[in-house]
Amino acid sequence: MDGAGRLVGVRRAAPGLVVTAPRVLHVAQSADYGLARFLGDLVRDQQARGWPVAFAGPRLDVDVEWHRWDAARQPGPSVPREVRALARIVREVRPDVVHLHSSKAGLAGRLLLRGTRPTLFQPHAWSFLAVSGPTRAAAAAWERAGARWAHRIVCCSEAERREGEEAGIRGRWEVVPNAVDVARFADAGEPEDPRLVVCVGRLSHQKGQDVLLDAWPMVRARVPDARLVLVGDGPDRDVLAARALLVDGVELVGREPAADPWLGRAAVVALPSRYEGFALTVLEAMAAGRSVVAAEVEGMAEALGGEAGALVPPEDPVALADAVVARLLDPELAASEGRAGRERAARSHDLRGWGDRMAELTLDLLTPA
Numbered sequence: 169m170d171g172a173g174r175l176v177g178v179r180r181a182a183p184g185l186v187v188t189a190p191r192v193l194h195v196a197q198s199a200d201y202g203l204a205r206f207l208g209d210l211v212r213d214q215q216a217r218g219w220p221v222a223f224a225g226p227r228l229d230v231d232v233e234w235h236r237w238d239a240a241r242q243p244g245p246s247v248p249r250e251v252r253a254l255a256r257i258v259r260e261v262r263p264d265v266v267h268l269h270s271s272k273a274g275l276a277g278r279l280l281l282r283g284t285r286p287t288l289f290q291p292h293a294w295s296f297l298a299v300s301g302p303t304r305a306a307a308a309a310w311e312r313a314g315a316r317w318a319h320r321i322v323c324c325s326e327a328e329r330r331e332g333e334e335a336g337i338r339g340r341w342e343v344v345p346n347a348v349d350v351a352r353f354a355d356a357g358e359p360e361d362p363r364l365v366v367c368v369g370r371l372s373h374q375k376g377q378d379v380l381l382d383a384w385p386m387v388r389a390r391v392p393d394a395r396l397v398l399v400g401d402g403p404d405r406d407v408l409a410a411r412a413l414l415v416d417g418v419e420l421v422g423r424e425p426a427a428d429p430w431l432g433r434a435a436v437v438a439l440p441s442r443y444e445g446f447a448l449t450v451l452e453a454m455a456a457g458r459s460v461v462a463a464e465v466e467g468m469a470e471a472l473g474g475e476a477g478a479l480v481p482p483e484d485p486v487a488l489a490d491a492v493v494a495r496l497l498d499p500e501l502a503a504s505e506g507r508a509g510r511e512r513a514a515r516s517h518d519l520r521g522w523g524d525r526m527a528e529l530t531l532d533l534l535t536p537a
Contacts, residue, residue: 189219190534193263195254196225197239197272201400202448203292204229206346207269213523214530222261224254225273235261239272250276256441258285265530268318271295275310278317286533289318293445293466294331298374308335313450314512315339320532322526324446325467342529345470347445347522350514353455359435362499363394365492368427369448371402371420376440378404378461379485381411381418383440386489388417391496396438397421399430431456435502436495440483441465451517454509459502461491471517476509481536 192214199207208230214221215232223230224237235257239250254276258266267288268277272420274289281287296307313319317380321339324331324346333338364417365387369375377398387394394417398408401423412418421430427449437453446467453460460477462468468479478494480487482499493504 189217190264190530191220191262192222192265193258193261193532194221194223194267194269194417195273195277196223196269196430197237197238197241198270199226199228203270204347205448206292208350208524209347209519210526213519214527217527222263224257224261233261239273242271243275247276247279247332250470251280254280260295262525265533266284267275267530271307274314274318276313281317283317283319287318288320288322288529288533289314289326289331290322291328291445292324293374293443293456294328294335296335297331297443308313308337312336312338320529322529325470326388327466327470328445331466344522344525344529345517346448346451346467347517347519348448348451348455348513350455350485350510350518353431353452353457353510356428356432356456357460358503359458360433361395362435363391363496364434365394365396365438365496366399366430367396367438367440368399368430368452369439369447371398371400371404371408373404374442374444375400375402376442376483377408378411379440379463379483380438381408383489384415384418386486386490387496388415388450390493394416394492394496395419397434399423399427423535427452430458430459434458435499436461437469438488438492440482440488441468444468445460451513454506454513455519457506457510459495459505460509461488461495463488473512475505476512 169476197236211221211230211232222233224235240246265286268274269290270292296304315337320342323343326343329341329343367380384396396418398420409420412420431453437458441463444466450460450471454476463482464479467484478491480491
């Protein structure tokens, strides 16, 4: 242990055998939004343990050994080139453990390594959830095949693990619920605007901001001074901005370096996602003491625990509007849910315990059976 009580970089795996600090290579096609926060927290935690860490992907806002790895978001003709580029990085880094994040890194990394190095694969929401029809079937088939080349599949919620199993994926599962730095939100006081609803996330079909815009006229009909702020950027920005012009009380503010100030101003945080792994934004909203109205998708029920807000069916603007209105018209309900959420986040989703669990998983890959 170090002075802060962390597991550090040397561990006795068996009598007479010492496993030193592992050299870990993290690989991701994207480093945006929730995944960027996740990667930053994980890299910093492992560095604090004295582990040598490298990252392959786009620039990450962390002081870490960086290897540029350019990869398209979707599978296609670029995959052979991406595998070759990742092979060069692996030869240079010579990692003890490779940790693959999300679908494209999971595809290229497992095709390359095929179980020859200790490998963690973390879906951060299954690839087949983003597509439909034959493409969905193909994505699920790949995940079933690729599972044999991951020494552990790390899910961020029990719901994500169940969804994988229901798709026929047979892996060596570990569930480590996401976490946030709860202390960072300790100064969040009362909402600055009791009529403000905030939605933070990549502007995309997955995050469901279009459903929230469908719901918003129904909210305004019952709470005429209600305001909605969409925080973020992404492929659907232009479409959502055009729609927002037709609806009163909506503002798009673009991508912010940190969404914390907006969470602090809000009375309610809305998360109308179509699918997730385990959204960090819901945990940040809870840590800030804000009531959450979320679509009942992967991880949301595990995060809220039935006490920190409301769950509504996905793609149901009427139910979404009703839940938001109930909290705007009853500030004490919203405040009590916010208090419960803060307590739950501190109890079950703080970074320190999460970092220890991720460290144990990584070290276990280097421990002889």
